[in-house]
Amino acid sequence: MFLARVYVTLKPAVNDPQGLTILGGLHTLGFASVEQVRMGKYLEIRVDAPDADAARAQVEAMCRKLLANPVIEEFRFELDAPAPAAG
Amino acid sequence: MFLARVYVTLKPAVNDPQGLTILGGLHTLGFASVEQVRMGKYLEIRVDAPDADAARAQVEAMCRKLLANPVIEEFRFELDAPAPAAG
Incomplete structure (x- = not known):
């Protein structure tokens, strides 16, 4: 069992209305220095795989097929050593 | 200028319908081992602060006041050394 921590971010050139809204909210709350x-x-994904290479290949495929939109997003992930299953 | 990388996650006991939907989608796509x-x-937040301690205090306050819902969410963040401003 491996735990993959996946980060999906917008490409730098892509407009981020959600980020702009949060920025406005923070300014309104008085955080002027933001x-x-x-x-x-x-995303935290628990994958059952025989070894780390297999787990890495699977998570990479998941990101390409479902988790990230390659037109506007980038992804990266870290794989943690075998973790105990949660709940 | 500091770059804070903020991670907001649901508390372990909180139901995560979005995660369940993604899990179902991955299974449908053939990723049975997930x-x-x-x-x-x-979130990536660029903050202007005189030093790291001040930046850390500000980001912590932002998380408590706006970015995370303390009832159902947890947050953690890392602060990067002074980064060049983007764009």
């Missing part, structure tokens, strides 16, 4: 907010997704 | 998906948020 200059930029970029919003992304974070 | 056992759990938990969905979270990832």
Whole structure:
């Protein structure tokens, strides 16, 4: 069992209305020193695989096929050593 | 200028319908070995602060006041050394 931590972010050139909204909210709350907010997704995925290479290949395929939109998003992930299953 | 990487996740006991939907989608796509998906948020925030301690205090306050819902979510963040401003 491996735990993959996946980060999906918008490409730098892509407009981020959600980030801009949060930036506006932070300014309204008095956090004037915030200059930029970029919003992304974070996923924790538990995969059953015989070894780390197999797990890595599977998570990479999941990102390409479902988790990230390659037109506007980038992804990266880290793989943790075998983790105990949750709940 | 500091770059804070903020991770907002649901508390372990909280139901995660979005993660369950992604899990179902992955199974439908043939990734049968996926056992759990938990969905979270990832934010990159650029803050102007005189030093790291001040930046850390500000980001912590932002998380408490706006970015995370303390009833159902947890947050953690990392602070990167002064980064060049983007764009």
